[in-house]
Amino acid sequence: MSKQIVSAEAGVFGRLHVADCYQCGKCSAGCPVAEQMDMLPNQLVRLVQMGRFDRALKSEAIWKCVSCMTCSTRCPKSVDCAGVMDALRELAVKQGKASKKRLRTLLFQQAFLDNIRRNGRLREVELIGEFKTRAFLKDSNISLMLSGAMLAPALLKRKKFHLVGERAKDRAVVARIFEKCNRLAGASSANGRPPAASPENGQHR
Amino acid sequence: MLDELRQTCRRLLQDGAVQAVIGYGRASPDDPAVPVFISKPEDVDQLVWDDRCFANLTKYLSRKEVLSLGKLAICVKGCDERALLVLEKESQIDRSQITVIGLACDGVGQPRLAKCESCDVHMPRRADIVVGKATVPDADAGAKRYAEIEEFLKRTPQDRMAYWKKELSRCVKCYACRQVCPMCYCRQCIVDKNRPVSISTSATLKGNLAWQITRAFHLAGRCVGCDECTRACPAGIDLRLLNLSLAKAAEENFGYRPGMDPDAEPIIGAYSQQDHEEFIR
């Protein structure tokens, strides 16, 4: 399995100069969330170098990454470490291997994309509602469901969001862009979220 | 003007300032003027000057038999005179030993030759003696200098190649182009070398193309545009186009026109660190 991925993904990781990494660890040293990672950025790059995608894709760390790009900026070998994180996330979703514990980040991001696909622009209230519902359905975590609910009045008071939110006019073109990009990304469905993305599916392998 | 020319030459010969004058003479009334080499004052009446004086006589300055005539005077038009400067730069003539008689010229040929249309040197500028008066060239005469080649370059590359294939297939390797060229003074022309044979001597398309490339490129940055090669070509190949394209490249890239400025450094055998290289990877 892992071998197959190597050939399919070699291009992606090759463009990120993964082979150039000599494991100095500067990415991990500067990472603001390294302490909370189950595996350090340099270790993830190493796993990619070895073609051990199975382990890398399951890591929670890729979902802890805040995309601050400190790693890529300071890398002495110009390895795009943040790009590696992106690519791993994309692959984890495609292969249905995303860590169950880190589901929430993924769910949020998927809800985000779904929202844009439909509206062209982000409708925050809709996004929050959808994300929380999806998250609740997955992990029945009531506290997330409620958290932030207390914030709503405060935001409303400050007129900090539209209850409805706005949309782009030409939404059809947005939907077509999503479709074409999914084709470019080699995915099979047209919503930025291929069917295999469901983590359960991944677990059954 | 002809009288003035004859008198000038007669005086030069009488005074012994020169032993011979290279000038134009007439062999038959219908043909272009031919070169004459006048050694006696009484022969100066053979000299002619009209719009059929095409030849660039500077070619003869590198001929051994001409040099053996002694100290020389030579008649040049403004365009031919440029060749003297190039020859001087290339150590081929000792300018101090030659009396240059400049002929004012408003163009030759009926109709006038193409080169005369864009000529900006009606009056020789560095001659020792100038005979006659010419019109002042149009201010924009120079602008038309490369018109023909520019027009030619608008064709597609395939078209251009097809053109040369057709033209050069007529070349018979008579080397008239070389023989008349004042810049072709090598003691042994590269095309006559046989170890190695770098240019096929047979009059095939392959050899003809190689020869014309060589001839044209050896004139890069040197050709003064007298167009004698074109005039001499028995096959009527427009060699002028090749020379013009290199003259254009020399002027556009290096701001250089051979034989114009005695202080300008020749562009061949020299370089500038600023030469452009966008075509080099």
Added chain:
Amino acid sequence: MARIGVFICWCGENIARNVDVEQAATQVAELPGVACALAYKYMCSDPGQSLIRQKIASEHLTGIVVASCSPHMHLRTFRKAAAAEGLNPYLVEMANIREHCSWVHHDRAEATAKAVELIRMAVAKVRCDHALQPIAIPVTRRALVIGGGVAGIQAALDIADAGYQVVVVEREPSIGGKMAGLSETFPTLDCSQCILTPRMVDVGQHPNITLHTYSEVESVEGYLGNFKVTIRKKARYVDVAKCTGCGQCWNACPSKKTPSAFDYNMGTRTAIYVPFPQAVPARPVIDRNACLHFLKGKCGVCAKKCQAGAINYEDQDTSVVEEVGAVVVATGFQLYQIGKERNGDGTVGYGEYGYGEYPDVIDSLQFERLVSASGPTGGEIRRPSDGQVPKTVVFISCVGSRDNAKGLSYCSKICCMYTAKHTMLYKHKVHDGTAHVFYMDIRAGGKNYDEFVRRAIEQDGAQYHRGRVSKITQENGRLIVRGVDTLVGEPLTVEADLVVLASAMRPADGVEPLAQKLNVGYDENGFLSESHPKLRPVETNAAGVFVCGACQGPKDIPESVAQATAAAGKVLVMFGHEKLAREPEIAKVNETNCAACFTCVRACPYTAIEKAEIRDRKGNLVKRTARVNQGLCMGCGTCVALCPSKSVDIEGFTEQQVYAMLESLE
């Protein structure tokens, strides 16, 4: 009738893996003029060369082609072998079927076909070769050494001790170079100055050595054995001949606040100064940019104090011309300028380390001055910001080196060792202190080197962490060093009082223009190129110019000294001859055909072509012609391309040879 021998090398598996050498031999044996063609495992080995020699004799070969590696590798080897058997060495050609074929083409059939064609081209070429004789040129037995650091000192003394004159040019006011500023040296921890200063004195006093300090090479003319070097002696404003070095002037100088370059700005000096007390010559210079006399037009204290009357404010730069036969370049190194050097897209490297922002982040040469007994703190380790003794020091390796993004891609080689040394020196002086080292790999190849690093860790307790530091910030006077220990897989933050960045070694400023003057090649990093990395390590491609020390590549003191002695040895080999043999592969004019347009004269980069006249016995001019000065011609062939009648040709790359090669192509 040509009888060519073709010798195809397997190079072990290097060639044989991708090229069917036996098949190639069979094919090329059929070529016209080929008398024999055979393959052998290692053609450059002794038996391989014997095979060639044996065939030259038995087959009466008139030329040979060796199909193996690059001619840059072994052409010389095979030419020697041929010469030993009485075949003129210039009748040997090579086909490069390794670097240009077996190593780069993995399809065996394709590679074999190409190898055959390469050999065919070489056979075509060798058929047009003719015997050449080396050119003899006279030698001036006097050497120039550029750079007065430890390498230059060693080279100069070796040549001078052998009895030849040496001219030493040093840019700084004193010789001694970087080593003069070091504290102790690894792996023995002996005092740098104690080793070096006696050698400096030897140079200063040697009867065979002419020393030009505070001087630079301005121009170089001439060629192997016959160089004319113009040296610019910068105005010192002190007459060295009159000065006694008593020190009255610099002790009295009121301008005392100039940062001392010798101390890497860790201390100050006066406007009239000797860089350090043991300077050779022990004669001061005046720094115009700091001197009150020059800045404000008043003062003149030094002139008043000087009893020898050696101060000369009117001093001017002067030039001297030295004629020498050989040049040794020993211009040494400087450190990668942290935070000052820009990489490709213009960003400044290592903003994250705060060098230049935080006074207690210093580089390794600054640390050397901090621990040196002669340094600004008298050898006590006190940090620059507040003079406190740092209790925690972090050393960071590979700053500027092995860093394609911000610095230099190469390994600076000596930093692992000097960093281990720094931790030791620190621990020896601050017993209760902690030394942390962040490193990527420890490269300690060398006699007693790894033992030395282990001692730093095991005996002196240096804390080594495998990982690179990402950021340094300052909070409450302490430096927060955010790193990682990849061996435990955890980020690691150390609060330090002092941070020392082990900055990379790179060639000294100004080496590139110097190299251009000398026609010596250099690589993308500015290190001078040796002729051959293994077999000609101190020669350069400019005949008669040699290199040693850190200008050729990062190296430590023992290596620099060894290389300096090697360079001196090469100079002495040259000086062992009255005349030198030069490669005859240079331009030759067919004077009969030359039309004397002299385009070649204008173009020749070496002014090696002159205008000549051929006269008959009565002295009448027969013709004029271009003529090559064999001592000056380097064989570039620019003249050949420019000559319309091809009346000039270049031996070894003649028109005939090139065309023959083209014709041989299928």
Added chain:
Amino acid sequence: MDFGYYPGCALHGSSNDYGQSVHSCLDALGVELRELNDWICCGATAAHSLNHALALALPARNLAIAERDGLPNLLAPCPMCSMELLKAQSALAASDDARRTFSDVVELPIRGDTQVLNLIQVLQQIGLETIKGKAVRPLSDFHPACYYGCLLTRPPETLRFDDCEHPSSMETILRELGAQPVEWNCKTECCGAGMTMADEDIVLKLSHKILSNAKEHDANCIVVACPMCHVNLDMKQPDIDRRYDCHHDLPVYYLSDLVGLALGLDERSLGIDRHFVVKR
């Protein structure tokens, strides 16, 4: 002087206070903003995490619209938007193939030569002298910690803005207006960015560190030029105070807030009154 304007979702949504601030401030400077016609979301972290092509296409569509409508430059006050636009732009600049492919995807021809600007760059283009000339109120009471976060300068080869380790462009502007910015250490540390929803713990932890460091260096407020930074540092500040049992009490201003104040605008017209942490 006018600029194209790409507000992005945040400035039209929960960070509309930033939008208001930018508009008011630039208005006072006599700058006209021409909002991009029917712009769409840039995709933000979600796109580049989940679909590489989408992460290029969404911003590319916006760039193409700007080209179509003849906007030579485009202010994107949100650094996330601005970075995504720039990333798409450099990907498009790098290859003809990419330009062709994405022109096709976004259904508009695209060259990729729009000048994408952040708020600081727009202020720089307006010119310090001009701003200073219009300022009526010195900001001497303000001792801001200027906070750049991640995406104003990173990745440096794409952003090509300021020094990615020691940026100082905001300080330069504010100092000119009389403020006394403090030197501190978290200028480019990450606040947790888009994790606000998905992983609040990370946000609280990182933002707490930033607020603390600003305080330790005697800042009395923080200045940002990013809606996400503002959310995390301002809106989340009460949560941070609760979680870490502290009282940071640090108002968080947008850069345009402080410039606006200097220009004589009141807090209300800049939307400062709608922040969570207010100056006591």
Added chain:
Amino acid sequence: MNEANVFQPKIIAYVCNWCTYLGADLAGTNRLEYPANVRIIRLPCTGRIDFNLIVKAFERGADAVLVSGCHPGDCHYTAGNYHARRRWILFRQLLETLGIDANRVHFSWISAAEGKKWQQVITEITEKTKALGPYTAYREICQEC
């Protein structure tokens, strides 16, 4: 994969001894693979490379010609490459006038350290020439002898 069916262009590379030749050596040392279509002719310097050689290469059936040497400032002989560059500027004009395909005459600077660039240049020229097909236009000229 029948090699005979695939057009294998003939590429002649005139390279200088000190930069590009060594760059090609370095490509070998680093085992950088590239198409086997190139035939190197080693000359001391780009200054030695005459236009006649380019013409002759086409006459000998080359489908593309590469001329390569040291970067400006790096010439082993200080200025040979500058002379060459100037000639090429002029020669290219002549090629254009004659309609000789500029896509088949390549110039590059490749230093001794640029093994990678050598690999790239050769690979690209080979690919490009494959796409152009055999240089039949010039071969026709030569066939008529």
